[in-house]
Amino acid sequence: MRQVIIIAGKELRDGMRNRWVLATTALLAALALTLAFLGAAPTGTVKVGALAVTIVSLSSLTIFLVPLIALLLSYDAIVGEVDRGTMALLLAYPVTRWQIILGKFAGHLGIMAFATVAGYGIAGLALQWAGNEDRGAWTAFTIMVASSVLLGGVFIAIGYLVSTLVRDRGTAGGIAVGVWLFFVLLYDMALLGVLVADQGRTVTAGGLNLLLLLNPADAYRLLNLTATPDVGGFAGVAGLGARTGLGPAVLLGALAAWVVVPLAAATALFARRQI
Amino acid sequence: MTDETVVMRGVTRRYGRQDAVCDFDLTLRAGECVGLVGHNGAGKSTLIKMMLGLVRPSAGSVRVLGEDPAVGAAARARRELGYLPENVALHPSMTGAETLAFYARLKRQPVTRNAALLERVGIAPAAHRRVGTYSKGMRQRLGLAQALLGSPRALLLDEPTTGLDPALRQSFYEIIRDLSRDGAMVLLSSHALAELEGHVDRVVVMNQGRKVADGSIAGLRGLAAIRPRIRLRLAHALRAVANESNAWAGWSPVSEGVLELSCEESEVVSVLRGLPISAQDIEIIRPSLDELYAAFQKGAI
Numbered sequence: 001m002r003q004v005i006i007i008a009g010k011e012l013r014d015g016m017r018n019r020w021v022l023a024t025t026a027l028l029a030a031l032a033l034t035l036a037f038l039g040a041a042p043t044g045t046v047k048v049g050a051l052a053v054t055i056v057s058l059s060s061l062t063i064f065l066v067p068l069i070a071l072l073l074s075y076d077a078i079v080g081e082v083d084r085g086t087m088a089l090l091l092a093y094p095v096t097r098w099q100i101i102l103g104k105f106a107g108h109l110g111i112m113a114f115a116t117v118a119g120y121g122i123a124g125l126a127l128q129w130a131g132n133e134d135r136g137a138w139t140a141f142t143i144m145v146a147s148s149v150l151l152g153g154v155f156i157a158i159g160y161l162v163s164t165l166v167r168d169r170g171t172a173g174g175i176a177v178g179v180w181l182f183f184v185l186l187y188d189m190a191l192l193g194v195l196v197a198d199q200g201r202t203v204t205a206g207g208l209n210l211l212l213l214l215n216p217a218d219a220y221r222l223l224n225l226t227a228t229p230d231v232g233g234f235a236g237v238a239g240l241g242a243r244t245g246l247g248p249a250v251l252l253g254a255l256a257a258w259v260v261v262p263l264a265a266a267t268a269l270f271a272r273r274q275i
Numbered sequence: 276m277t278d279e280t281v282v283m284r285g286v287t288r289r290y291g292r293q294d295a296v297c298d299f300d301l302t303l304r305a306g307e308c309v310g311l312v313g314h315n316g317a318g319k320s321t322l323i324k325m326m327l328g329l330v331r332p333s334a335g336s337v338r339v340l341g342e343d344p345a346v347g348a349a350a351r352a353r354r355e356l357g358y359l360p361e362n363v364a365l366h367p368s369m370t371g372a373e374t375l376a377f378y379a380r381l382k383r384q385p386v387t388r389n390a391a392l393l394e395r396v397g398i399a400p401a402a403h404r405r406v407g408t409y410s411k412g413m414r415q416r417l418g419l420a421q422a423l424l425g426s427p428r429a430l431l432l433d434e435p436t437t438g439l440d441p442a443l444r445q446s447f448y449e450i451i452r453d454l455s456r457d458g459a460m461v462l463l464s465s466h467a468l469a470e471l472e473g474h475v476d477r478v479v480v481m482n483q484g485r486k487v488a489d490g491s492i493a494g495l496r497g498l499a500a501i502r503p504r505i506r507l508r509l510a511h512a513l514r515a516v517a518n519e520s521n522a523w524a525g526w527s528p529v530s531e532g533v534l535e536l537s538c539e540e541s542e543v544v545s546v547l548r549g550l551p552i553s554a555q556d557i558e559i560i561r562p563s564l565d566e567l568y569a570a571f572q573k574g575a576i
Contacts, residue, residue, distance in 0.1 A: 017368040085364030092358040094350035
């Protein structure tokens with residue numbers, strides 16, 4: 001445990017040093033503030049609270065941005081250190097390989113968590129100060145921020161898996177971009193195409209549920225757009241969410257599984273890798 | 276506790292079809308300073324990585340400080356092990372002091388002793404600068420400092436002096452000598468035998484993954500059986516040889532006025548005694564370490 005904390009601490013400090021923390025926090029805060037004030041403007045005097053609108057637009061932003069940041073943060077973690085030669089030295093120390101992976105994960109997740117909580121939190125508080133009292137939406141907002149960190153964790157874990165699979169940093173980077181494109185853009189398009197072509201003959205509701213859970217980005221989307229009736233009522237997809245019958249517990253479980261499985265696979269692969 | 280720090284028995288490591296290390300036996304004892312010599316690609320780094328457990332042997336057994344280094348439980352042995360990789364890589368964004376503190380914590384050593392260690396390797400003034408700004412020599416010294424953390428019982432240094440200037444090299448060897456005097460086993464790898472002269476008690480020569488020689492440098496000289504040559508200058512050398520062919524039997528002219536004789540080490544004194552007063556510029560030429568090394572590499576012995 002001690003070794004895990006030492007390595008996590010080093011990753012956190014690295015993140016501060018190379019401005020990763022600052023850059024991601026600033027980026028998320030700037031986008032969140034923009035969405036909060038510009039995106040909430042058209043609500044006017046409609047019954048929907050500004051924060052609820054912000055949650056819908058912010059979670060759509062998160063689906064694009066957070067996986068990208070997480071993958072950029074993590075794809076280099078193993079292959080880069082092996083390449084530079086720092087891994088050989090680290091492994092000569094009394095540290096096991098799973099401690100290295102877990103320590104790095106804790107450190108990178110810490111960076112993601114700080115950037116998300118601080119960046120989105122600023123926007124949430126700013127809305128509050130601006131006089132948009134909306135107490136009910138705070139629960140949904142908290143869920144949104146927490147699940148965004150979890151989504152970051154999912155893609156950090158996937159990034160490590162990529163990083164342990166390949167022998168070259170460039171390849172790892174390329175695969176990371178491919179993973180992002182697949183889960184964030186292509187998967188939903190393909191799913192939509194299949195549904196349209198299929199016309200509900202072979203893909204049942206249960207099958208669709210499974211397909212949605214197989215993409216962490218979709219699990220995240222469903223979780224946030226249907227979490228509370230307040231937000232759900234505003235997000236167009238609410239109908240879908242209601243009919244899927246996927247409760248928050250199932251969706252959170254899917255996201256957690258998406259963290260654990262790639263991380264375990266990365267650890268197993270790394271244990272067998274020869275440096 | 277035995278004093279056998281590293282024991283390798285019949286170790287082989289294959290990469291594809293190629294044997295990087297082949298049927299290698301090696302025992303390294305506490306207090307020994309051993310040079311591991313071989314040309315690039317002879318398998319030195321692979322051998323050291325097997326001692327560290329970074330690479331598992333395809334066959335044979337490796338024990339370091341009584342444990343199998345490739346098993347996770349070897350954490351205790353690793354705490355007493357110092358390693359300096361070839362072309363040491365350190366995190367450029369950390370300062371020297373931070374780097375050492377990070378590694379000290381991993382080894383469960385008090386960070387308070389680090390300042391003295393940085394002083395010892397001579398980079399205390401640069402301790403709070405980022406490693407990225409360090410010169411090659413400074414990085415190498417910081418690398419040595421991390422290897423020295425916690426007074427290790429075994430030090431594995433992979434080509435530690437490449438890229439160091441002669442003055443640095445001397446201070447490097449001084450530190451290593453102190454350590455081995457304190458009872459640590461020090462293994463130094465190098466691609467030049469000549470460089471290790473006077474710094475190691477024992478030399479292990481590797482060629483294509485095999486051990487071709489193991490012993491002290493003097494012992495290796497005897498083993499190589501390259502005979503010493505005596506060379507001298509003599510006025511009218513050719514005439515002297517022709518007139519007194521008995522006295523100059525075995526001598527051959529090298530160039531104008533210079534004669535050379537190849538003899539056994541034990542005959543050197545008697546040959547010198549028998550020389551006439553007119554002989555000048557007498558030289559005894561012994562094989563240089565590079566010649567010795569070349570002889571081993573050719574597999575002549």
